Amino acid sequence: GAVVSQHPSWVICKSGTSVKIECRSLDFQATTMFWYRQFPKQSLMLMATSNEGSKATYEQGVEKDKFLINHASLTLSTLTVTSAHPEDSSFYICSAKTGTDSYEQYFGPGTRLTVT
Amino acid sequence: AQSVTQPDIHITVSEGASLELRCNYSYGATPYLFWYVQSPGQGLQLLLKYFSGDTLVQGIKGFEAEFKRSQSSFNLRKPSVHWSDAAEYFCAVGAMDSSYKLIFGSGTRLLVRP
Numbered sequence: 001g002a003v004v005s006q007h008p009s010w011v012i013c014k015s016g017t018s019v020k021i022e023c024r025s026l027d028f029q030a031t032t033m034f035w036y037r038q039f040p041k042q043s044l045m046l047m048a049t050s051n052e053g054s055k056a057t058y059e060q061g062v063e064k065d066k067f068l069i070n071h072a073s074l075t076l077s078t079l080t081v082t083s084a085h086p087e088d089s090s091f092y093i094c095s096a097k098t099g100t101d102s103y104e105q106y107f108g109p110g111t112r113l114t115v116t
Numbered sequence: 117a118q119s120v121t122q123p124d125i126h127i128t129v130s131e132g133a134s135l136e137l138r139c140n141y142s143y144g145a146t147p148y149l150f151w152y153v154q155s156p157g158q159g160l161q162l163l164l165k166y167f168s169g170d171t172l173v174q175g176i177k178g179f180e181a182e183f184k185r186s187q188s189s190f191n192l193r194k195p196s197v198h199w200s201d202a203a204e205y206f207c208a209v210g211a212m213d214s215s216y217k218l219i220f221g222s223g224t225r226l227l228v229r230p
Contacts, residue, residue, distance in 0.1 A: 093159050
């Protein structure tokens with residue numbers, strides 16, 4: 001149980017285009033989903049927290065207009081990287097949790113984004 | 117602000133040897149602590165967690181961790197390492213600001229010698 005999927009697992013896009021990454025909780029309802037960014041050989045950097053039906057809460061320094069997050073249902077959250085540039089190339093990981101008083105997060109397998 | 121420190125960037129052990137990965141956290145109250153493992157190009161898998169109770173926690177894949185309040189530590193151990201344990205290990209603490217976010221350490225890369 002508690003499986004989180006991400007799609008696509010890897011994507012290559014051209015500079016200036018937008019790309020959407022999906023995060024789904026397959027066998028549970030996720031009240032909250034988190035989006036992380038991970039640079040090579042580094043730790044996870046939390047980008048934003050999204051609660052179903054609410055606007056995402058972005059961490060300091062993360063551009064809201066560049067990284068659009070939508071959490072339209074209890075099983076799906078999307079991250080759209082708008083007007084992507086090579087510096088946006090990274091590994092993006094989502095996680096999901098159930099309940100309102102739990103710390104335990106279930107992580108997706110990640111999405112490798114390469115912007116050329 | 118809360119933080120998690122993993123002082124070892126890399127650790128190399130021989131297969132069959134014991135392992136201890138260090139983790140220190142900064143926060144006075146009883147923290148919520150986690151250890152995750154990440155294989156290359158993959159997401160994170162939960163190894164074990166500590167919320168309260170017995171300070172020695174058993175996890176999956178033969179891992180255990182011990183919470184020591186006096187040392188603000190939550191070190192991960194395994195008595196006999198297998199080659200498949202080679203991965204990146206992250207310690208995390210739950211943020212105490214009602215956000216339920218996790219604060220991750222910088223990670224320790226485990227290399228296993230045959």
